[in-house]
Amino acid sequence: MSWEILIYGGTFLICFTIVFIYVRKGAKKSAEVRAKVERAKEEGRFQPNSLHPHINLDVCIGSGACVQACPEEDILGLIDGKATVINTTSCIGHGACFHTCPVDAITLRIGTEERGVELPHVKPDYETNVEGIYIAGELGGMGLIRNSAEQGIQAVENLSEGLEKGAYGDCDLVIIGAGPAGLAGSLKAKELGVNARVLEQDSLGGTVYTFPRSKVVMTQPMNLPLYGKLKLVNTTKDELLEIWNDALTKNDITIDEGCKVERIIQKDNKGFEVQIAGKEAITTQKVLIAIGRRGTPRKLGVPGEESQKVAYRMLEPEQIEGEKILVVGGGDSAVESALLVCEKNHTILSYRKENFARIKSGNQQALEQAVAEGKVELMLSSNVTEIKPDSVKLTNVNGDEVEIENHRVYIFIGGELPIPFLKDAGIDVNMTFGKILKKHKRK
Numbered sequence: 001m002s003w004e005i006l007i008y009g010g011t012f013l014i015c016f017t018i019v020f021i022y023v024r025k026g027a028k029k030s031a032e033v034r035a036k037v038e039r040a041k042e043e044g045r046f047q048p049n050s051l052h053p054h055i056n057l058d059v060c061i062g063s064g065a066c067v068q069a070c071p072e073e074d075i076l077g078l079i080d081g082k083a084t085v086i087n088t089t090s091c092i093g094h095g096a097c098f099h100t101c102p103v104d105a106i107t108l109r110i111g112t113e114e115r116g117v118e119l120p121h122v123k124p125d126y127e128t129n130v131e132g133i134y135i136a137g138e139l140g141g142m143g144l145i146r147n148s149a150e151q152g153i154q155a156v157e158n159l160s161e162g163l164e165k166g167a168y169g170d171c172d173l174v175i176i177g178a179g180p181a182g183l184a185g186s187l188k189a190k191e192l193g194v195n196a197r198v199l200e201q202d203s204l205g206g207t208v209y210t211f212p213r214s215k216v217v218m219t220q221p222m223n224l225p226l227y228g229k230l231k232l233v234n235t236t237k238d239e240l241l242e243i244w245n246d247a248l249t250k251n252d253i254t255i256d257e258g259c260k261v262e263r264i265i266q267k268d269n270k271g272f273e274v275q276i277a278g279k280e281a282i283t284t285q286k287v288l289i290a291i292g293r294r295g296t297p298r299k300l301g302v303p304g305e306e307s308q309k310v311a312y313r314m315l316e317p318e319q320i321e322g323e324k325i326l327v328v329g330g331g332d333s334a335v336e337s338a339l340l341v342c343e344k345n346h347t348i349l350s351y352r353k354e355n356f357a358r359i360k361s362g363n364q365q366a367l368e369q370a371v372a373e374g375k376v377e378l379m380l381s382s383n384v385t386e387i388k389p390d391s392v393k394l395t396n397v398n399g400d401e402v403e404i405e406n407h408r409v410y411i412f413i414g415g416e417l418p419i420p421f422l423k424d425a426g427i428d429v430n431m432t433f434g435k436i437l438k439k440h441k442r443k
Contacts, residue, residue: 033077033084040087044357048088050117050293051110053097054434055083059105066097066106073361090360095147099220111432118419119435121428126155130426132272132285133264134159137181138292139418145180145232146222152185152290153225159286160192169283171195174274175290178204178255182290183244187225190251197282199259199274202313204248208241216240226251264425291418298414300328304387310409317341324348324405326392328384329412330356335363337410342375348404350379350394384409 040046053066053076062081070076071094074086083105085091098106111117119140126134136155137148156173165172173189175182178200189196221231227247232240248255263275264287271285297312299305317340327338330351338349349367356364370376381397392406419429 030079033079033086036074036077036086037079037084043355045087045089046085047115048085048091048112051108052088052091053085053106054109054436055085056105056107057082059103061103061105063102065100065102069096069100070094071096087361089358096220107436109434109436111434113434116431116433117435118417118429119432120422121430125158126151127158128427130266132159132266132287133425133427134286134288135290135427136185136288137177137179137290139289145216146220148180148290149184149222149224152181152183152288153188155181155288156185156188156192156194156196159288160189160194163194163285165193166195168285169271171197171282171284173197173286173288174199174272174282174284175288176261176274177290177292178257179290179292182288183248184224185288185290186253187227187247187251190253191225197284198253198255199261199276199282200255200257201260203257204241204244204255208237208244261421263421266426289422292415293417296416296418297411298416300384300411300413302384302386304389305411307387307389307409309389309407310387310411312411314340314410320345320408323407325408325410326350326384326404326406327410327412329414331358331412331414332360332363334410334412335359335367337412338376339363339366339370342370346377347375348377348379350382350384352381352383354381 037046055066060082062078062083064078064083066083067076067078072090075088075091076097077084077086095108098108110119120135121129122135122140126136126140128135134155136151140151159173163172172194173196175185175189175196175198178198182198182200186196186198216232216235216237221229224230224247227250230243232243235243247253259279260277261274262277265273265275267273267283271283272287274282274284274287276282299312304310314337317337320341321344324346325338325341326348327334327341328350329335330353334349334351335356338347341347356367359367367376371378379394379396382394384392384394385401386393387406387409388403390405390407391403392409393401393403396402422429
């Protein structure tokens, strides 16, 4: 009897110890996540800017699958056995959490009940309220490569139905934008025998370099028409550009670069006239708008901004050396650009707020290290007031105006939403509060 008591007692003690350690570890982890959430709220990182996961706590079982699946750091965590969002401003909509959740407790949404986001009216087949005009990709709320590319492919599939190939206009389809949605859509059009023209206001390289991450991560592979399976794991922007150029070259697809579309005009119910700044208009049966939500780069609106030394994207940073550079902005694009040129140049990063609330943790750490090593000089709570040929004037944290020697200025402060452009074409644009963009998983 005594041996049985010892065995049962020993077993109970072992089980109790295991449970105690597990609970204590969970409590410690929950406390760490709570602290991260509070810090995110203080720094303005908690409220989402765009696409983000929404967790139904009544359904969540706290498996942690979403936390493990997310390729970004500190977007999701667990508190007391339930999932929670942390730094939602850094979420860029991979959707891995949504696909991994074993109990469908996660939906992907854009906007919140308090903060709305302007979105164009798009039907399930990606057609807008204007018959013949379609929207795919980031402009419709779904960013990132895989999501945008899939929409571009599906949109072209849908618009090709009933299309009278070669019956009207200069081409069957005009695709506006050479990002993931536009490029994937152009490949699908080629596969279906649809005569398409792709118009890009900058260049294919410019489109790639405006991505908010120095490296691209896809959690699931995707199939590009006429090219095959594509999976990007820590792929640099240069490598991504090579992939896209390879896909276009192999399929004899040309991008019309430097074509800024100013208007889309419906022509007698037979199609559209696409007007391009400084170039001849194009007539087409259908239009696919695949531009980003940022549209035209936002400007500071200060004297001297029209100077040749001012740019809104950074190309070939390795060729810049021995210069005094000012980078303006507080997002990942601004921080990454400053880090790209700081090794060979005197680099100043100016941001109008007191801290960086929208950058991923990896960029935050890299920036802090660069500042500590004297490679990047920070000017927080500062605003550019004038850009001169050899200098720049700014107001500093104390409100005093300072003038610094300068050779180049890079401005990364987002872009103007192309709302007027869409409305001019007759497309309805509505303020969206917490709209569910993904509720059901792919089968």
